[in-house]
Amino acid sequence: MTQTSRNAQGDTVLLDTDAGVQAALAEVAARVHGGGRITTDEARLLWEHASDDELKSLAGAVRARYHAPDRATYMVMRIINYTNVCVAQCDYCAFYVLPNQDGGYVLSREDVFAKIDQLLELGGDLVGFNGGFNPRLPLHYYADLFAAVRERYGDKVEFYALTIAEFMYLADRAKLSHHEAAEALRDAGVFWITGGGSEILTEDFRKRHAKFKYTVREYFQAQRAIVETGMRTTATMVIGFDETLDERLEHLERTRAFQDDCIQDGWDGLFSFLCWTYKPYGTALGGREITPREYWRHMALCRIYLDNVKHFRTSVLTQNADAFRALEFGADDFDLPLEDEVTQKAGATIDLDMDRLLAVPRALGYNVEYRHAERPPALAATA
Numbered sequence: 239m240t241q242t243s244r245n246a247q248g249d250t251v252l253l254d255t256d257a258g259v260q261a262a263l264a265e266v267a268a269r270v271h272g273g274g275r276i277t278t279d280e281a282r283l284l285w286e287h288a289s290d291d292e293l294k295s296l297a298g299a300v301r302a303r304y305h306a307p308d309r310a311t312y313m314v315m316r317i318i319n320y321t322n323v324c325v326a327q328c329d330y331c332a333f334y335v336l337p338n339q340d341g342g343y344v345l346s347r348e349d350v351f352a353k354i355d356q357l358l359e360l361g362g363d364l365v366g367f368n369g370g371f372n373p374r375l376p377l378h379y380y381a382d383l384f385a386a387v388r389e390r391y392g393d394k395v396e397f398y399a400l401t402i403a404e405f406m407y408l409a410d411r412a413k414l415s416h417h418e419a420a421e422a423l424r425d426a427g428v429f430w431i432t433g434g435g436s437e438i439l440t441e442d443f444r445k446r447h448a449k450f451k452y453t454v455r456e457y458f459q460a461q462r463a464i465v466e467t468g469m470r471t472t473a474t475m476v477i478g479f480d481e482t483l484d485e486r487l488e489h490l491e492r493t494r495a496f497q498d499d500c501i502q503d504g505w506d507g508l509f510s511f512l513c514w515t516y517k518p519y520g521t522a523l524g525g526r527e528i529t530p531r532e533y534w535r536h537m538a539l540c541r542i543y544l545d546n547v548k549h550f551r552t553s554v555l556t557q558n559a560d561a562f563r564a565l566e567f568g569a570d571d572f573d574l575p576l577e578d579e580v581t582q583k584a585g586a587t588i589d590l591d592m593d594r595l596l597a598v599p600r601a602l603g604y605n606v607e608y609r610h611a612e613r614p615p616a617l618a619a620t621a
């Protein structure tokens with residue numbers, strides 16, 4: 239069968255021979271180095287035919303549009319899993335228990351504060367709240383919790399309040415529109431609702447693995463509502479389930495289009511893109527972990543394709559020291575986590591020796607600087 243690819247002009251490029259592939263790769267490389275954008279077909283071409291060095295070079299070129307080549311930034315953060323009770327039943331999750339099952343918990347306010355205090359003692363200042371879809375926790379539980387954190391810690395701590403997946407669930411339970419729910423949280427002092435819980439954003443993937451969670455259409459509607467309330471948000475992606483290359487590319491296509499629309503309408507949109515890898519241990523889905531090399535190549539492809547997102551974050555939580563090589567494949571930012579029960583239950587391990595971890599990117603030649611979470615200027619003034 240004749241292999242083809244479609245270039246930026248919409249022309250069909252024949253890939254029957256090695257010479258045809260090399261010519262197509264050279265055309266893509268010239269466009270990226272010239273500041274241009276690649277098509278989805280060209281992303282497929284890069285994934286299937288580009289060498290590691292070619293991907294590094296192109297990802298480095300897009301990274302250099304936003305960041306000095308030898309600079310990387312990081313944060314020290316803790317994910318606080320406030321409840322493990324969840325009704326979504328995603329088959330890739332080893333964390334949740336159903337309501338009324340043994341082992342379910344909801345952290346007390348004192349537990350939450352103790353975890354934040356410990357984070358501060360260890361030099362961190364970013365908290366990510368993440369938990370299950372717990373039907374016993376109404377919207378005001380979250381609003382009260384976030385308001386209390388803001389009141390107690392002021393600007394000493396910033397927090398990612400929820401993932402979009404949790405946000406959609408609690409808006410639905412409260413019978414509020416996404417805009418109304420976003421405004422309620424913003425008025426309680428929330429600055430960030432991250433793009434977590436996205437895994438792979440195709441309707442087929444959602445039906446196969448997380449059919450009670452949300453549809454992709456709803457996901458982007460909710461994210462747009464968050465953007466329009468003035469809060470910040472991010473893009474995420476998780477790879478290594480059973481997703482196809484086409485599904486990975488569709489996720490990227492939808493994310494790039496969302497960000498294009500935000501920018502066109504005058505919003506900052508997505509602050510960053512974070513990709514991590516599926517941990518299969520203890521899950522109903524099972525499976526095997528992908529290799530670090532596949533992760534690095536994927537990060538490069540994402541950086542090249544998502545040319546409208548400034549920060550690319552590599553996942554120390556799931557890749558440990560191997561995560562830092564992704565800086566050479568387009569990433570510019572990472573966090574050092576203290577805790578995340580969701581991924582730890584599925585097999586992630588956390589190294590708390592931060593000096594040892596930071597020595598790895600330094601040995602790769604990066605000047606590594608601590609980064610504080612940004613505050614949306616309009617909202618920070620009111621906190």
Ligand code: SF4
Pocket residue numbers: 324325326327328331332333334369370371403448451
């Ligand atoms: S991944 Fe999140 S939403 Fe899905 S079952 Fe686990 S806790 Fe619930």
